[in-house]
Amino acid sequence: MAESEGGVKQQTLYISIAVALLVGFLMGIIYSDRSPQPGGQMGQQGGAPPQQMGAAQQQQQLLQAINSLELAVKQNPNNAETWTQLGNAYFDTDQPEKAIEAYTKSLAIIPGNPAVLTDLGVMYRRAGQPDKAVATFDQALQVSPGFEQAMFNKGIVLYNDLGKNEEARKAWQELLLVNPGARGPDGTPISEMIKMLDTFQGQK
Structure with missing residues (x-):
């Protein structure tokens, strides 16, 4: 009996850890599919590798890029790519409204x-506009029905921000139909996330 009780306690511990990991994961991790920007966290077009640069230097390069891009869109406001690059730079510097x-x-x-x-x-x-976020992910999926980042992000926002757990689960199940081996940004398989979500729901 002692071994059995120990096994139950250990299993409960593993479930608790899994639930804690799921909650932490769903609190904010989300995919971006944008192109790398000069000096951004996802890559550079030259110079020292990102890991060799200090945060202050990266921030300075981003601010310089923003200044250049803001000037570029004033000079040519009909260039979609430049507007996208400017949006990416604002993304990296946590300026969502811009x-x-x-x-x-x-x-x-x-x-x-x-x-x-x-x-x-x-x-x-x-x-802070989760409804618009979901609507925009849906627009992306109308254009490209198998766009995995939009499918994953939709599930995150539905679960974490809107409390629509079943809709979130459905979004991830649809993602698995597109890519059975799909993983989250931290490498966690989406199939495991769904299992942990079900476990978490069962704990409530």
Whole structure:
């Protein structure tokens, strides 16, 4: 009996850890599908590798990029790519309202880019507008039904921000139909996330 009780306690511990990991994961991790920007966290077009740069230097390069891009869109306001790059720079510097404006202008010039729509949805979420975020992810999926980042992010916002657990589960199940091996940003398989979500729901 002692071994049995120990096994039950150990299993409960593992479940508790899994639930804690799930809660932490769903609190804010979300995908972005944008292109890397000069000096940004996702890569550079030259110079020292990101890991060799200090945070202050990266921030300075981003601010310089923003100044250049703001000037560029004033000189040529009909260039969708430049608006997208400006939105990406605002994204990296945590300026969601400005990023929303830049991405919206890019999409007004060239509508229907699923990657830009996905990043716009991320910025709506960061700006505290989860309903708009989900609607924007849906727009991306209308254009590109199998766009995995939008499907994943939709589930995150539905669960974490809107409390729509079943809709979140459905979004991730649809993602698995597109890619059975899909994983979250930290490498966690989506199938495991669904299992942990079910476990967490059962604990309530």
